[in-house]
Amino acid sequence: MSAATHLGHRAHSSILARGFATALARHVSRPMVAQSIVYRQQQWRWMSARPADDAASHHQHTRKKVTLQTLAAMHRRKEPITMITAHDYPSAMFVDRAGADTLLVGDSLAMVALGLPSTVSVTMDEMLHHCRAVARGAKHPFLVADMPFGSYEADPKLAVANAARFIKEANMEAVKLEGGMDMADTVRSIVKAGIPVLGHIGLTPQRLAMLGGFRCKASLQARCAKLLVDDALALQDAGCFAVVLEAVPAPVATAITERLSIPTIGIGAGAGCSGQVLVQQDMLGIFDRFVPKFCKQYANVSQVSLAALREYCQEVKSGAFPATEHTYPMPADEEAKFQALVSDSATGKKDD
Ligand SMILES: Nc1nc(=O)c2c([nH]1)NC[C@@H]1CN(c3ccc(C(=O)N[C@@H](CCC(=O)O)C(=O)O)cc3)CN21
Numbered sequence: 332m333s334a335a336t337h338l339g340h341r342a343h344s345s346i347l348a349r350g351f352a353t354a355l356a357r358h359v360s361r362p363m364v365a366q367s368i369v370y371r372q373q374q375w376r377w378m379s380a381r382p383a384d385d386a387a388s389h390h391q392h393t394r395k396k397v398t399l400q401t402l403a404a405m406h407r408r409k410e411p412i413t414m415i416t417a418h419d420y421p422s423a424m425f426v427d428r429a430g431a432d433t434l435l436v437g438d439s440l441a442m443v444a445l446g447l448p449s450t451v452s453v454t455m456d457e458m459l460h461h462c463r464a465v466a467r468g469a470k471h472p473f474l475v476a477d478m479p480f481g482s483y484e485a486d487p488k489l490a491v492a493n494a495a496r497f498i499k500e501a502n503m504e505a506v507k508l509e510g511g512m513d514m515a516d517t518v519r520s521i522v523k524a525g526i527p528v529l530g531h532i533g534l535t536p537q538r539l540a541m542l543g544g545f546r547c548k549a550s551l552q553a554r555c556a557k558l559l560v561d562d563a564l565a566l567q568d569a570g571c572f573a574v575v576l577e578a579v580p581a582p583v584a585t586a587i588t589e590r591l592s593i594p595t596i597g598i599g600a601g602a603g604c605s606g607q608v609l610v611q612q613d614m615l616g617i618f619d620r621f622v623p624k625f626c627k628q629y630a631n632v633s634q635v636s637l638a639a640l641r642e643y644c645q646e647v648k649s650g651a652f653p654a655t656e657h658t659y660p661m662p663a664d665e666e667a668k669f670q671a672l673v674s675d676s677a678t679g680k681k682d683d
């Protein structure tokens with residue numbers, strides 16, 4: 332724990348004196364490492380913000396931005412590529428600080444962040460809104476945005492226009508879209524426009540109505556599995572920089588990975604892929620509607636959040652919160668003057 336953490340609440344009055352706006356401006360413009368030094372020297376802290384732990388912030392400061400070239404190099408070295416989803420500023424910050432190579436603003440946000448029954452109804456504008464927040468929170472991972480259902484299928488021109496919006500309006504670096512051979516021409520057009528594309532085959536949740544459930548047909552029939560190999564090759568040929576394989580049997584995913592010169596990113600596709608992706612709310616135990624078979628829960632954040640929120644409610648009811656340290660002190664003489672002022676003009680109450 333750093334020295335600044337111990338300063339606690341004594342610092343409140345100086346924070347007020349220095350001004351909220353100044354503190355905030357410094358907070359956003361200074362690198363994390365420099366901030367910790369400032370905290371130590373001046374022995375105060377801004378609001379309730381605590382400095383990030385020094386080792387982690389130093390790593391963040393020296394870490395290089397991940398690019399397409401970085402990913403290609405990792406693939407050549409056979410270093411597994413990590414991808415985690417995020418949909419807002421804090422979840423993006425976590426992905427960045429965890430050191431993930433790539434970040435996906437998946438349309439699964441329709442379900443995990445918006446409470447919709449599936450991914451099909453999320454719109455371009457909603458995706459852009461989330462992407463903008465994510466881009467503010469993640470500076471190092473390579474940023475990929477999911478093209479929502481209906482934003483790219485009708486024709487390649489529409490697809491290019493919508494893909495460009497993610498780059499121009501939301502600071503994303505690449506787009507993902509669902510489909511194989513059927514989408515190859517569309518992929519080609521987007522790549523030709525200078526926008527990297529991540530393919531997505533296997534379980535394609537946007538086609539829920541056709542699939543009749545969250546299930547990949549390749550897991551049931553050899554013929555469907557063979558078609559996936561052709562899809563992956565078509566996507567590679569069209570210029571995808573990588574392909575997501577979702578809910579694909581491991582031997583099929585391995586066979587695809589071996590045949591491609593671009594990386595495969597698996598989700599429920601086994602250890603034979605070049606990288607892995609999971610939905611953050613699933614792995615943290617935040618999403619409560621279902622846990623996909625392929626998801627490993629690395630934490631139970633729901634439990635921690637719920638316990639804290641319940642404790643707060645109990646403490647407000649009991650009067651334990653807020654305590655003196657959560658209030659703003661006033662100089663004693665000013666408070667006395669204030670009391671005199673309000674008692675002089677104590678005519679506010681009406682006589683009924
Ligand atoms: N929270 C969340 N996580 C995801 O991984 C995710 C989404 N949402 N939304 C979009 C798609 C849908 N996904 C899903 C959803 C459910 C299963 C699942 O539980 N499948 C069952 C079989 C279901 C069936 O037979 O109909 C399984 O056992 O794998 C898998 C992937 C993956 N994506």
Ligand SMILES: CC(C)C(=O)C(=O)O
Binds near residue numbers: 440477598608609
């Ligand atoms: C599950 C991943 C690959 C995804 O497409 C999403 O998060 O929407």
